[in-house]
Amino acid sequence: MTEQDEIPPFLYVVVCAAGIAADVGKLITAAQGREWQVGVIATPTAMNGFFDTAAVEAQTGYPIRSAWRRPGEPRPFPDPDAVVVAPATFNTVNKWAAGMADTLAVATLCEVAGQGVPIGVLTCVSDALAAHPAYQDSLIRLRGMGVRFGYPYQEGEFPWEDVLDLVE
Numbered sequence: 001m002t003e004q005d006e007i008p009p010f011l012y013v014v015v016c017a018a019g020i021a022a023d024v025g026k027l028i029t030a031a032q033g034r035e036w037q038v039g040v041i042a043t044p045t046a047m048n049g050f051f052d053t054a055a056v057e058a059q060t061g062y063p064i065r066s067a068w069r070r071p072g073e074p075r076p077f078p079d080p081d082a083v084v085v086a087p088a089t090f091n092t093v094n095k096w097a098a099g100m101a102d103t104l105a106v107a108t109l110c111e112v113a114g115q116g117v118p119i120g121v122l123t124c125v126s127d128a129l130a131a132h133p134a135y136q137d138s139l140i141r142l143r144g145m146g147v148r149f150g151y152p153y154q155e156g157e158f159p160w161e162d163v164l165d166l167v168e
Contacts, residue, residue, distance in 0.1 A: 009081035011036040011167075012112070014105050017045035018087040018124040020158045024051050027086055027160040028059050034164060039077035041065045043092060043105045068104055082167035083112050086160065087124035087153065090135055097138035113145050120166030124153040 011031050015021050024040070031038050039062045047053065047066045057064055063076055085092070092106060101107035113119060121142075129135060130152065143149065148166040150159060 008035050008037045010078045011038050012077065012080040012083040012108065013038055013040045014083065014085040014088075014092075014109060015040055015042045015046050015051060016085070016087055016089040016092045016105070016124075017043055017048070017050045018089050018153075019050070020087050020124050020153060021046055021050040022052070023158065023160070024086070025055060025059055026158075027084070027163065028056065030161040031084075031164055032059075034168070036082075036164075037078075038062075039065070039080075041105050041108055043089075043103055065104060080112060080117055082118045082120070083109070084120045084122075084163045084167060085109065086120075086122040086163045087158070088121045089123075090125045090129040090132075093121075093123065093125070093142070094134055094138045097141040113142075113147065116146075118167040119147045120150065120163040121147060122150045122153065122159065122163045124158070 013024065013027060015024050028038050038060045040056055040060060042064055044066055053064050065076060095102065095106045096109045099110055101110045125135065150162045150166055
């Protein structure tokens with residue numbers, strides 16, 4: 001196989017319902033600039049106006065996944081070489097750490113963590129919620145599973161590209 005024949009690595013981007021999700025295209029652009037193919041998986045709430053789904057589908061060339069496939073339907077994405085969660089919300093972090101796979105996004109995170117796929121996370125959680133003991137316990141559990149966290153969101157610019165450094 002020649003270098004030209006190599007298949008680019010595939011990155012799953014999990015998007016949660018936070019206002020900053022409107023800028024997820026910046027992450028996709030950065031990932032594609034680093035030669036990743038990108039597929040987006042969104043929480044059901046994130047699909048309700050938190051980002052421009054048509055623009056993201058056009059940018060990635062793949063449909064956004066949010067709902068389960070029916071038996072016999074083909075998988076729309078190849079297996080991931082890495083996964084990033086940005087923005088990651090309080091709810092998603094806690095459900096993931098508890099193994100509550102009630103959405104495709106959280107179920108995917110639970111599954112890939114068990115497969116040893118590199119996972120990077122940028123959280124977008126208020127200070128008040130971040131201080132909750134359940135959230136702190138969830139961070140400890142996820143770190144113990146090998147999940148890598150970047151600096152949490154502060155007012156201002158969200159460090160989209162930093163999450164890619166966590167999985168490369």
